[in-house]
Amino acid sequence: RDSVGAFTRFLMELNEFSTRNERDCFSTTFCIAHSMGNYLLRKGMEYLSDQLGAPEGRMIFNETILLAPDISSKDIELEGKAKYIAKFSRRVHVYYSKHDRALKASSAKRFGGNRLGRHGANSYENLPDNVIVIDAKEYANKVAISGYKDRTGEQVSVHSSHRHHTKIVADVTHVLASVDRHEIDGRKLVESEGMSSNHFRLK
Numbered sequence: 001r002d003s004v005g006a007f008t009r010f011l012m013e014l015n016e017f018s019t020r021n022e023r024d025c026f027s028t029t030f031c032i033a034h035s036m037g038n039y040l041l042r043k044g045m046e047y048l049s050d051q052l053g054a055p056e057g058r059m060i061f062n063e064t065i066l067l068a069p070d071i072s073s074k075d076i077e078l079e080g081k082a083k084y085i086a087k088f089s090r091r092v093h094v095y096y097s098k099h100d101r102a103l104k105a106s107s108a109k110r111f112g113g114n115r116l117g118r119h120g121a122n123s124y125e126n127l128p129d130n131v132i133v134i135d136a137k138e139y140a141n142k143v144a145i146s147g148y149k150d151r152t153g154e155q156v157s158v159h160s161s162h163r164h165h166t167k168i169v170a171d172v173t174h175v176l177a178s179v180d181r182h183e184i185d186g187r188k189l190v191e192s193e194g195m196s197s198n199h200f201r202l203k
Helices: 004-021 037-052 083-087 101-109 158-163 166-176
Strands: 030-034 061-067 089-096 131-135 187-189 199-202
Touching: 004 037, 030 037, 030 158, 037 061, 037 083, 061 166, 083 089, 089 166, 101 158, 158 166, 166 199
Parallel strands: 030 061, 061 089, 089 131, 131 199
Antiparallel strands: 187 199
């Protein structure tokens, strides 16, 4: 919460810079948020909208990636608290895993409310068209991440596996290259939500 003001000022400056130079300079901007960084992003985009008004048609980020987001599952829905993340982004990818024990603890603190990074979206029929949700449980689990080390040589936790496991990183790399959601190798469309085309599983 203490960082929201500074982060919002950064977003305002980024928007001003992009607007000032959009005719002379083609630029690509990415946003990658992990865990509670997603709460900071959510609040920053909220306040940014308060300052700029309706953001439709004015994106800040080409690709926004939410890794193990520690925000409510309902936040990402059309009228959820995180709706401005989608409104200010060309495309948003959410990566989640049911094996994330850190987010299980976070859920318990909130009286059992679903966390986006552990449960995924509550309703895949109530998401903005540019939001894609990725079930990464095949690789974001204790067995799959065993042997992966962080920069200090420590074993990587499941909560941080999205930043380290080669299969997840490969998917993120394709996202940053703006490959179409249906053309990325190594993922399968989850069809249990009827006609939904925004829920995939890494395979």
